Amino acid sequence: MPTTDTTTVTVRIPTPLRSATDGQSTVDVEADTVDAALRTLVDRYPDLADNLYDEDDELRQFVNIYVDDEDVRFGDGVDTALESGNEISIVPSIAGG
């Protein structure tokens, strides 16, 4: 475990959501859990809220969240603990062909 109080992780923003992050493809946030990381991200970029959360403030079903290579749904979900250097990927479903 890190000895400092702050855990810094990088969130990767997919193309469809970059209009909400001023074009940023990655955003660094300080957070101990996936939930905290995403909430911090949405605080900073409020336009992301609709894309990530539904009317009940739950993560949308068609947006997958990975910590490094692993889908958090198959682990501790949004409560998944983070360590500095983790990379969170937001991967929405796309259907173009």
Added chain:
Amino acid sequence: MPTTTAAPDQKQASLSPDELQRYSRHLTLPEFGREGQEKLKNSSVLLVGAGGLGSPAATYLAAAGVGRIGLVDFDTVEASNLQRQILYGTSDVDRPKLDAASERLEDLNPHVEVERHEVRLTSENALDIIDEYDVVADGTDNFPTRYLVNDACVMTGTPNVYASIFRFEGQVSVFATEDGPCYRCLYEEPPPPGLVPSCAEGGVLGILPGFIGTLQATEVIKLLADIGEPLVGRLLMADALHMDFRTVNVPTNPDCPVCGDDPSVTELIDYEAFCGIPQDDEASTNGTANTDVSESDYAVPEVSVHDLKQRRDAGDAPFVLDVRESYEAEIASLGADQLIPVDELEDRLEELEASPDDEIVVHCRSGARSAKATEFLREKGYNASNLAGGVLAWSDEIDPDVPQY
């Protein structure tokens, strides 16, 4: 790794002298060789969608010598396809895609049998069509077909090489193998219509399907020739802007409604309804009905392009609001009084230069986004109507000088 090849009771055709010459670079390739080539010759693939992904995939699969290639598409070639759909040339515009595609593929490799399915893939025909093939390559452009193809592949035990694209990004994976996950393990539910823009609305870098479709075809070849490590249980994500390729793990979901331990979906369902699209929605582009929101999703008053033209000619023009993105207005304009993109309308409503008493006609490219905007404006008390068919209808029926895009 389980893969599918031609059934053992089928006659195994061997390679003719012409084919031995044609495929010599495969035959000298260690780990592929004559055995791999004969497996390809005795195998089959169904490409769902002969568009951006299907073009390079079909081209390479034909060149490589896959014995039987089925194509599902009922579209005609449009000029806006040519920026990425390299199966087609300028002289093919307005021709049925499968006419042009089969000509090109048969010329490329006469040893390949091209089978045309000029139909919309539906819950009624999907199992029968897919069951005729060893592997499916899903290159459609809409969510209902993606879920239909997935479920039909799971139910028929047909591996599904999945690829999809959006703007600068692509995804590739292999679903519905015996032990691997399916598309619903990755995304159990589709997004509601309208939230994710289609390629027509959102744009796509033309070369993107070129390499994503080629990756897709690579996985098809690997499955058919039984070589290498297929992308089972992994999702490849490619970002052309940063030229970044990564894979994440896709576990098999034991609770998956289709391929899980206790599946709740055991026969094909109504995929339009599953994706939140009304029954009477218009058929569209490649393979089945599309997921663009259509006017029918919103019960709002409509104005035809002829009505608008007449009103303008008579000096009685309503206030016209364009809800497309500004770069779209640079491509084609109907001379709107104001432009506010649909996604910004709620936040920028105070900027609207019309008052609730004014008559407002809202337009976009096809009438889909403007229907959503019209409904929103009416909820806010504005006298808004939707311009049916949008820029496309204006170009078709009023002014052909307005470009279609």
